[in-house]
Every structure is written in C-alpha cells, then in structure tokens.
Amino acid sequence: MSTVDKRLEEMREKITNEVPSDITITEVTYEGPELVVYTRNPKRFAQNGDLIRQLASQLRKRITVRPDPSVLARPDDARDDIMRVIPEEAGVTDLDFHPDTGEVVIEAQKPGMVIGRHGSTLREITQEVGWTPEVVRTPPIESATVKNVRNFLKQERDERRDILERIGRQIHREEMSDDEYVRISTLGCCREVGRAAFILSTPETRILIDCGDKPGAEDEVPYLQVPEALGAGASNLDAVVLTHAHLDHSALIPLLYKYGYDGPIYTTEPTRDLMGLLQLDYLDVAAKEGRAPPYDSEMVREAIKHTIPLEYGDVTDIAPDIKLTMHNAGHILGSAVTHFHIGDGLYNVAFSGDIHYEDTRLFNGAVNDFPRVETLVLESTYGGRNDYQTDQEDSERKLKHVINNTLDRGGKVLVPAFAVGRSQEIMLVLEEAMRNGEIPEVPVHLDGMIWEATAIHSTYPEYLRDEVRDRIFHEDENPFLADQFNHIDGGEEERQDVADGGPCIILSTSGMMEGGPILSWLEHIGGEPDSTLTFVGYQAQGTLGRRIQNGWDEIPIGNGNGRGRGDTLKLKMDVEVVDGFSGHADRQGLENFVRTMNPRPEKVLCVHGDESSTQDLSSALYHEFNMRTFAPKNLETFRFV
Known part of the structure; x- marks a missing residue:
C-alpha cells in the first residue's frame, strides 16, 4: 500500500470515529486539493451543518461530502423535490444530475437564493433528496465562452475526475527531502513589460507563476528552456498558478501541454473563462496575420480541463510543502495577488501579479493584508518616479x-x-x-x-x-x-x-x-x-x-x-x-500598497516594468522603508532560506 493510500485509510478511520455512529463512510479519496468523503447517510450530514466544518478544521483539509451512489433518489423524483425547496424567484434554468458523484448542478439566475442564508437551502436540498447540490449562475448576458466551458467540462467530467485524483495524490504525497530552501527564478517580465513567468521552487516542488507573451514582440517568450522550468522535462513542474487572464501573463500556458505538462493550473473561475477566450483569440489573430501559432486550440482545451478554480481567501494545498491563497488584485475580473505559505511556517512569498491599489468603478482595491509575507514580487508598470496618474x-x-x-x-x-x-x-x-x-x-x-x-x-x-x-x-x-x-x-x-x-x-x-x-x-x-x-x-x-x-x-x-x-x-x-483608467497602480499606489501592507515584507523584487521603472521603484522602496529591494534581470535566481 502506498503512502498516500495509507494516509487515506487513516483519514477514513479518523472521520468514522468523529461522525455519529449512524453515519456510514464508504470511501475517502482525493480530488485535487480536496478530500472527498462518500457516505450512505448524506441527509444526516446535511442535518448537522457544523459537522463538515469541524472535520475540515480537525483534518486541516478542504472537505466535500457526497452521497454513495447506492442511496440516491431517482433524478426525476429528485428534480421535483428540489424545485419545491428552491424559491421560484431564484430563476432555476437547468438541473444536471451526475449519478457517478451524486452531484446535481443547479443553474439559476439568482444563485444566492438557491444557496440560502449560510447554505441553509443547500442543506435542505440534501436532506430532501440526498444529492449534493452545486450552484452556478445563469449568465444575465448570454456568453458563448461560459456556455462552451461548462459544456466542455461536463463532457470531460470522467477524465477530469481521473486528472483530479492523480493531482490529489501528487499534492498529498510524502515529502522526500530533508533539505530546506526557497528560490525564485525569473523567466520573463524583468526590466520589461510582458512575458511574465517565474519559478518558485523548494526541494520538493516547482511552481510556475504565469506564462505570458510580450505585446509587440512575438518572438520574445519566457525562458522556459532553462533547467528550472521545462529544460529537465515538463514533469519537472508540479503546478502552474495564473494571476490573471491578460495575454502577457496567460498566452503561453497551453504551450506547456504541447511540451508534455499534465499538471494543474490554479486560478479563479472567471480567469479560467477569460483565459480560454483570450487564448483562442490569440490563435485567431496569429492565423489572420499569417504567423504560425505556437499551439493549437486543443491545447487551450487541455489547459481548461486541468484548471482547478479557487475562490479568494481559500487556503489550498497545492503541493506537500506549499499552500496557496488568492486575494483580489483589483486589476481585472478574477485577478489575484497570490500568497504562498511554504513548509511548516518556513517562508511566505506573495506575487502581486498586476494590481490596482485604489477602488475603481469596477473593482475593490487590491488586498494587501496577509498572515505573513517575507518577500513580495511587485509589478512596476508605473513605478517610474514621474508615473503619477490623474485621479x-x-x-x-x-x-x-x-x-x-x-x-x-x-x-x-x-x-x-x-x-x-x-x-x-x-x-x-x-x-x-x-x-x-x-x-x-x-x-x-x-x-x-x-x-x-x-x-x-x-x-x-x-x-x-x-x-x-x-x-x-x-x-x-x-x-x-x-x-x-x-x-x-x-x-x-x-x-x-x-x-x-x-x-x-x-x-x-x-x-x-x-x-x-x-x-x-x-x-x-x-x-x-x-x-x-x-x-x-x-x-x-x-x-x-x-x-x-x-x-x-x-x-x-x-x-x-x-x-x-x-x-x-x-x-x-x-x-x-486620458490617463487614470489603467488597471495598474501608479507610482503612488505601488508605494501605498507596500506602505500599508500587513505585515510589511522584508524583501521586494520589482518586476514587470521597463528598466528605469523597476530601478526607480526599487530605489524608492529601499530609501523609504529601509527594506532590501531588487530590480532583477531575466534569468536571475534568488534564494531566501
């Protein structure tokens, strides 16, 4: 029995001992970062709203409870019962039953009314029919992208479960090294705007953060050929984390699958959809301009299939020694400041991605409040000494x-x-x-x-x-x-x-x-x-x-x-x-982001700006806050532990 199987068996025993005696646990498995618990008594779980929360707290895992397929009500019967529970004004437009997992996907114009206060309506649905409800919004404006992504993921559901199970076993594998270090290698967007790409590595894990193109220079791509990235083979990477969907951060992610990468992409749900939209357009523009695209549309679908969407604030295991949390970056829809907690309190790194510090009409300003951050990798697009935007x-x-x-x-x-x-x-x-x-x-x-x-x-x-x-x-x-x-x-x-x-x-x-x-x-x-x-x-x-x-x-x-x-x-x-509409913080906003950051980092790497902007911002932060700052070049590596 493998180490992962032993851990799953231990988890099952712990859960069985913690739940009431009239609840039967039939299977415990990993799906991506989540621990999935199958039970013959889903209605009993639903009656005790705190039980899942207590288990998640004790096991320090994200837990999803699903009914064992043997106890499910027939979809036709369940459909009528579900519609009786959900208020009519919720505007349910579709119910999609998946007997293999016991989930029913409910699409509604007002998802909040399907969820209910603190999830009360969801629990009532499970109590009535046993099925585990999952809620998605009916787009107020019809979106071909959202429709296509949802249909594609529905068609690929079985393969996606296999992918998630494999990823889950990889995340929860036993740590192999006693060594301790944290390194960041710069593969792009240093002293330049565009082709964002970084490798965050430990003895256990290599994470690629972003993988974009460079606007106006199609031949300049990230340095993926180096040993830290794909030089030692695509299996060298454990995960990809995408801060947001703009092409200078996302355009070349499908290329990874062309080279043989078969792992997860972590990002927010809207970023997943926008990523697919922009990448397909990227291929279309290349074809119209007579350029050979770097990958085909099948690789875009592979990227979507391997994407694991996260919500802001969710602490998620993405490797045996790394937890990821995404926070609003205020830049575009779904954009995220990505926070990495490494080891058992060993080190913490935050990547700003692209940020807007102040509120705009469209978004709340970027989050800069974290439990711990020792190093910040900070965009510097408008980091020059005179880069002050109109209010x-x-x-x-x-x-x-x-x-x-x-x-x-x-x-x-x-x-x-x-x-x-x-x-x-x-x-x-x-x-x-x-x-x-x-x-x-x-x-x-x-x-x-x-x-x-x-x-x-x-x-x-x-x-x-x-x-x-x-x-x-x-x-x-x-x-x-x-x-x-x-x-x-x-x-x-x-x-x-x-x-x-x-x-x-x-x-x-x-x-x-x-x-x-x-x-x-x-x-x-x-x-x-x-x-x-x-x-x-x-x-x-x-x-x-x-x-x-x-x-x-x-x-x-x-x-x-x-x-x-x-x-x-x-x-x-x-x-x-007309200045002032940029999705990027200006010089003052970048300084304020660092000034009010809690806690303030010990080191800052100023990236994603032209040479003068990154050097100006690096110098200013050093003098103002007495912290160690850097304006790295591409292909530099920094060791922090």
Missing part, C-alpha cells in the same frame, strides 16, 4: 470633455480598449454620464471581444466592486445592459454603416492597436478631422498605439497590419490621451 474623477471629467467636444462637432469617438477590464470600466462611466445627462445619449458600439468579455463580467458579479455587484444582484439594474450599448456583430458591413452614420462612441479591441478590429475602424474613420482617437490604457513600447501617441500620423493599414508592407493612412483624427 479617477479628473480622468472621467476629461473623458466626458473629449466626448462632448467631439460629438458637438458631429464627430465620432474611437477608443482602443482592452476587451477585459478597461472596456467595462469605460462602459460604467458612459452609462452613468448618459443617465445623468452629462454627455448626450448616443450609440456606444462595442467591437471585438468586448461584448463577450462583458457577458463574462455579468456572470461573476461577486468579483466586482460592491456597488456594481449589488446593482446586478439586487436591483435588476445591470448597467451593462443599458440601451445605448450595441454589440457590433455584422462585421465590415455594420462598421461601414456606423462610419456613414451620425455621432457615436466606439470601443474596439485591440487595446494597443496590434491587430483586431481597431485597425478596420482606423480605415473607416481615421481620415475624419472631426473625430477623435482616445487612448485610455497603457501602450507598450513597440506597439502601434505607442507610435501614434508619439506622433505618428502615417499609419500602416491593409496587408501591413502595422507589421509589414501595406498601404498607409494619413491619420487626421484628433488624438487624445
């Missing part, structure tokens, strides 16, 4: 001023926007400004992936700022469903109609003008002097957006797509830059 009110005031001026002269406002994050932030500003009469009510056209990304935001309102969440949850006033918003789904013909029409606002991908429909919009209206091109997000070095900001007015179009030979367009639109 939010001033930014919104300037945007409304630009819009009013443009619309007054009969022009159109064209906003290149990231599909995820900035677009929804701008949508909230426009919806409120029109509702309050601060700007005229004109059509707001959403092109590219913006509408689909917005649908995903509406599916996960619990990840949004409290006020927005409450509007979607309780007031049936979903701001993303305002009448002014129009999804461009008619391609070039519809774009031509908009270009020939009256004043309007257009939000279009890509945010840095590197391909996508924004180039088509430039062809349609770039020659109109009454219209305005308005930048609201970061433009990386080497991108067309940065070149236009720097004064370019001869724009490659057509076959060139900004990369090769093609026709050129004389840009006659006004060009405006």
